[in-house]
Amino acid sequence: MSTSPMSLSRFMLEEERKHPKAVGDFTLILEQIAFAAKIISREVNKAGLVSILGAASTHNIHGETQQKLDLFSNEEMIKALDPTGKVCAMASEEMDDMVPVSDKNLEGRYAVVFDPLDGSSNIDVNVSIGTIFGIYKRANDNDCLKSLLQKGKELVCAGYVIYGSSTMFVYTTGNGVNGFTLDPSVGEFLLSHPNIKIPEYGKIYSINESNYDRWTKGIQEYVKFIKNHPDRQYTARWIGSLVADFHRNLLKGGVFLYPEDTKNTKGKLRLLYEANPMSFIVEQAGGMSTNGRERILDIQPTSLHEKTPLILGSKYEVELYLQYREKYG
Ligand code: AHM
Ligand code: MG
DSSP states (O other), X not given: OOOOOOBHHHHHHHHHXXXXXXXXXXXXXXXXXXXXXXXXXXXXXXXXXXXXXXXXXXXOTTXXXXXXXXXXXXXXXXXXXXXXXXXXXXXXXXXXXXXXXXXXXXXXXXXEEEEEEEOHHHHTTTOOEEEXXXXXXXXXXXXXXXXXXXXXXXXXXXXXXXXXXXXXXXEESXXXXXXXXXXXXXXXXXXXXXXXXOOSSOSEEEOOGGGGGGSOHHHHHHHHHHHTOSSOOOEEOOOSOHHHHHHHHHHHOOEEEEOOOXXXXXXXXXXXXXXXXXXXXXXXXXXXXXXXXXXGGXXXXXXXXXXXXXXXXXXXXXXXXXXXXXXXX
């Protein structure tokens, strides 16, 4: 007799039972993120049909005000998390300051960071995009900002949702990485990719090569070497959505790079909403992540929207980059 598939909800509950002191707050937060993801997925999938895209505050055929999908996604995340009363602080890539939380969250024991819809340039053209999130325990004192500005290695959970040919929810609580695929017929995420491990090396390198002339010598020499690698033929893949590029490389192996250049002197990606969650996941899957000088998860954030160079993926390719960086700068 075949067993019924493991749903994300059941998986979370079974994980919670492994922690006898758990009171369910964390599971509730994660459940709510998964709920928001289903709503966002639904809107992303029908985006072309209902002309929800375009400038914010346009009207649909029912005369209702429409929003851009990234603003919509931001609101859905907040609407899902705030009512839990468990989140003392939130920060979103879409908002300049901390997300205001309602009073019932003041005692909340967790802080959440998220990029509600990453891959903005791909939203209007039907190319895979995603939601990224990270969850921290509240910092000891009452400073909410401090709870959000913790090092990535303090994350208790990180995950992403990819809205691709199917919708997938991938997350880790520091005990391996698991992926769940949304079955739209039952409206549930079902365990499809248990215990994901990134291969030791891959054949894919992902970098926006139009920045070549602005790169440092280290990155230029690295890419030249990769293209003429003595042992295997690499191929380039660049979707322009971190979630999609990362997800592919996580499953197939390889490296994703958004390094610093003369225009983006600190790279383009944000430490809190993009680099830290993905770095936590890749390390849990057996890979590596660096800014070229230090492990991403060791960086002490100083502001909500700071950027960082990001090089992450299979161990072999990331270690090789560090050698080139060391040699050429
Ligand atoms: P966004 O937060 O505005 O969506 O930008 C982040 C995205 C990443 O998903 C992607 O890796 C990168 O920007 C692509 O940048 P570029 O357009 O320079 O290739
Ligand atoms: Mg983003």
